[in-house]
Amino acid sequence: MRADNLKIIAGNSNRQLADDICQFVGVPLTDATVTSFPDGESFVRINENVRGQDVFLIQSSCPPVNNNLIELLIMIDAARRASAARITAVIPFYGYARQDRKDQPRVPITAKLVANLLTSAGANRVLAVDLHAGQIQGFFDIPVDHLLAFPVLYEYISKLDLKNLVVMSPDVGGVKMADAYARMLKSGLGFVAKKRHSATQVEATSIVGDVKDCDVLLIDDMTETAGTICAAAKLIKRQGASRIFAAVTHANLQDMAYERLKDGPIDELIVTDTIPVDTRGLPIKVLSVAKLLGEAIIRINNNESVTSLFRVKGF
Template identity: 70%
Template sequence: MSAPGLKVFTGNSNRPLAEQICASIGVPLGEATVTSFPDGESFVKINENIRGQDVFIVQSTCTPTNHHLMELLIMIDAARRASAHRITTVIPFYGYARQDRKDQPRVPITAKLVANLIVAAGANRILTMDLHSQQIQGFFDIPVDHLFASPVFFDHVERIKMRSDNMVVVSPDVGGMKMAAAYAGLMGSQLGMVWKKRTSATTVESVNIVGDVKGRDVLLVDDITETAGTLMNAAKLMREHGALSVRAAVSHSLLSPMAYDRLKLGHIDELITTNSIPVEPRGLPITVLSVAELLGEAILRIHNNESVTGLFKVKGF
């Protein structure tokens, strides 16, 4: 019996990224119809034979989140009913990840619910990147390959010559300390943190800073930004404490109109992000780095039953 062939399909959430992934690994993007009926219901048809094939479905659950999630679930079901050998869902950005615990009475754990839906639809494996919290991997009853965007960010930071004794990596909140510590260790830099107080879902008041940023280049690191409130308040605080420059490295930028307005204030010299979801710079200092090669290499290794551990390493480390 011959080994299963490799097939890559995508929904409508981030087709350019899927095309870049396919270009990087030298396989054509699979032909599938993914559209909607006039009443809003999603419709999927896979337009080629995938019986016995190793199928990868690329789909971020970004805005409109619920619509793209339904597309993903229906594509998984279509592939399963078409007798695919294995179905791996490639989710560069996993939505609902911030709803990962019961932090108040009578609320759901939606990150777990979404994981259940993906497994129930027929997925055999998950490939994702920079989850909001590591424990979400345990919400799935199937294997999860969790990548980090840090190697991509590291290469960019190296190119702009930020890596030096003068650089300090800062977490804009307490929850991001583990991620910031990993970046600081990787780059041989000092570590800092902002203690913040959230006043509403869209408003954050930065209160104090732990660490010395005076006369230093600051790199803020975070996994998600939507309104840029946390980043802007942290950046403003860095400026007030004498930082020479402030850049932000954010894995997933779901930039709302409020975020663009805040970025125009100029507190951040550069927002460095990835194309895990579509991002429009709109003339602002936003640098979008591609994670296509990273995800493409992971897809090849999964397909060939090889370890993905090497993808966590950065050149020279």
């Protein structure tokens, strides 16, 4: 049962998801003013008593990334100064996650910097979904509950009428994730080798796996310009695939992505609502992670395990 000391506060990044989480948990959204001054400075005021409460702050660091991140830090500080007993930063989409290593001279490890900022602001724990790299959990000196969107995506994908299914990763780095889906769906497995020319231009060079006359499911954790999945899909289509689906947890779609999806061979893009998604009339299916996050919030509040949230019914 949910305790009476649970408070959920939302920033401005994904208010609909916060409302859906509150509806599932069975608590009203805590009244808070989260706005900006005319010069752009963020301002937060919690309008209810949270002294001694278990506070969950819901905020994705999606565009505008820096504004939403600063807003979250100020929300944490406001809750800490209001004497909250415990503060959990619920970050459905963790921005800066791709800057998780020093792969060039004189560049930052910004994913670690963000972890330091969250901790210094006063967060006691973090709840996130599908971090770009699992080792980001190690950047924190506070507990991190790293949820996977896999059960949400699998529930929908398993009900599709897929024939001769092959699960493919659009790049070598995602093979482990694709393998997990392939084992659950009892399908074939493959991947696409790619060459990145710039942040927005990707070339798919070769395929490992047989896709002729098969339905193909491309699996990735995030997309912004849809360059990787569309390049992979075009090459897969040329190899004789029947239909192509793509499942992506975080759809941080930019204008270029919509143009590519409009002209590309992907029959359906399946995404979650960790980031607000405008389908623009395209075949984009948006699945909600509100139940997943809501159940995790209830369990954290009750000091229960969240391990079972990683399991899929029947496995």
